[in-house]
Amino acid sequence: LSQSTDQSASALKIERDIPVSTWFHIGGSATQLARAQSIEQLIACLEIDQDFYILGEGANLLVDDDGVDSLVVSLQNDGFRDVSIDETTGVVRASAGVALPNLISRCVRAGLGGLEVLAGIPATVGGAVIMNAGGAFGSVADLIVEVTALDRAGRLHTFDRSQIDFDYRQSRLNHLIVTEAVLQLHPMDKELVKRSLNKCMSYKSDSQPLSDKSAGCVFKNPMLSESIPEVAQAGQRAGAGKLIDLTGCKGMAVHGAQVSQVHANFITTTKDAKASHVIELISQVENQVFDRFGVRLKRELVIWSDKHPMETSS
Numbered sequence: 001l002s003q004s005t006d007q008s009a010s011a012l013k014i015e016r017d018i019p020v021s022t023w024f025h026i027g028g029s030a031t032q033l034a035r036a037q038s039i040e041q042l043i044a045c046l047e048i049d050q051d052f053y054i055l056g057e058g059a060n061l062l063v064d065d066d067g068v069d070s071l072v073v074s075l076q077n078d079g080f081r082d083v084s085i086d087e088t089t090g091v092v093r094a095s096a097g098v099a100l101p102n103l104i105s106r107c108v109r110a111g112l113g114g115l116e117v118l119a120g121i122p123a124t125v126g127g128a129v130i131m132n133a134g135g136a137f138g139s140v141a142d143l144i145v146e147v148t149a150l151d152r153a154g155r156l157h158t159f160d161r162s163q164i165d166f167d168y169r170q171s172r173l174n175h176l177i178v179t180e181a182v183l184q185l186h187p188m189d190k191e192l193v194k195r196s197l198n199k200c201m202s203y204k205s206d207s208q209p210l211s212d213k214s215a216g217c218v219f220k221n222p223m224l225s226e227s228i229p230e231v232a233q234a235g236q237r238a239g240a241g242k243l244i245d246l247t248g249c250k251g252m253a254v255h256g257a258q259v260s261q262v263h264a265n266f267i268t269t270t271k272d273a274k275a276s277h278v279i280e281l282i283s284q285v286e287n288q289v290f291d292r293f294g295v296r297l298k299r300e301l302v303i304w305s306d307k308h309p310m311e312t313s314s
């Protein structure tokens with residue numbers, strides 16, 4: 001094996017002071033970054049820093065301007081990009097570093113329906129499972145058969161769907177390192193799957209600022225304890241974007257960070273933006289929504305910062 005494809009623990013390289021790649025295109029660096037190619041290399045990473053951060057596509061992530069001192073481990077490498085697709089049964093097995101859009105295209109070409117409802121969501125398979133990524137047409141949890149993950153003691157576990165407590169935009173697996181997922185899709189007419197893909201993609205591109213730099217929705221849609229007549233009834237989820245829009249926050253900006261004019265739950269950034277601008281804007285939006293509706297928004301966005309002891313996501 002050449003050095004670049006050697007998947008043994010001893011071949012693990014640690015790079016220093018590497019900017020963490022996120023879809024915001026801003027934020028700080030990782031003092032140490034490893035591109036893990038195998039379970040053995042992930043275990044070697046645990047020996048260096050048991051609490052390392054796991055980086056997928058960085059599509060739901062903001063990194064503090066000062067960067068992070070903990071080890072950051074990326075899974076977007078050849079060692080974590082295996083895919084197997086059974087066109088007859090519809091069973092799809094994908095490693096955690098596989099890019100979700102790429103997997104969707106392969107499944108559509110194979111005439112397998114189900115995953116195309118996640119069209120337009122940038123993610124690795126691991127990140128999509130952790131966040132239970134989804135939208136108007138469904139979420140990852142609807143398709144999961146089993147998930148394999150490494151615990152922080154270096155032990156590998158396989159959980160079947162019934163053992164995973166998926167909920168709206170969460171998997172409750174955040175303490176683990178997802179290494180692989182098995183999905184059950186539905187063999188069907190290729191043209192029908194393509195049509196469904198196009199429908200999901202157009203819905204998304206019509207309603208969200210997909211060409212701007214963002215991390216998708218910043219806030220989870222809150223469950224209302226009291227009805228807000230123009231939004232939703234008590235006991236239902238309200239669109240966070242709708243609440244933000246009604247407070248008049250669309251277009252509000254802190255330097256290069258702005259509440260999107262297209263979808264109020266998106267914050268977009270220019271190249272001059274700092275992570276601190278995004279954080280300040282988030283707090284302004286939270287306060288305005290609370291003042292107007294008495295609703296405390298919770299973040300879907302994950303923020304990595306050494307100023308807080310733990311990865312912060314709500």
Ligand SMILES: Cc1cc2nc3c(=O)[nH]c(=O)nc-3n(C[C@H](O)[C@H](O)[C@H](O)COP(=O)(O)OP(=O)(O)OC[C@H]3O[C@@H](n4cnc5c(N)ncnc54)[C@H](O)[C@@H]3O)c2cc1C
Nearest residue numbers: 056057058059060122123124126127128133134178215216
């Ligand atoms: C333009 C745009 C549109 C978006 N639209 C949607 C949408 O419609 N629906 C939706 O749900 N999301 C959406 N998002 C958000 C994002 O795509 C999802 O949250 C996605 O699941 C993030 O995956 P990732 O691989 O980028 O994870 P990252 O952002 O890299 O990481 C997110 C979290 O998951 C953890 N993580 C990542 N991989 C693993 C792993 N293998 N094991 C354990 N933990 C891991 C990270 O440590 C971090 O805590 C959008 C984002 C953008 C930029």
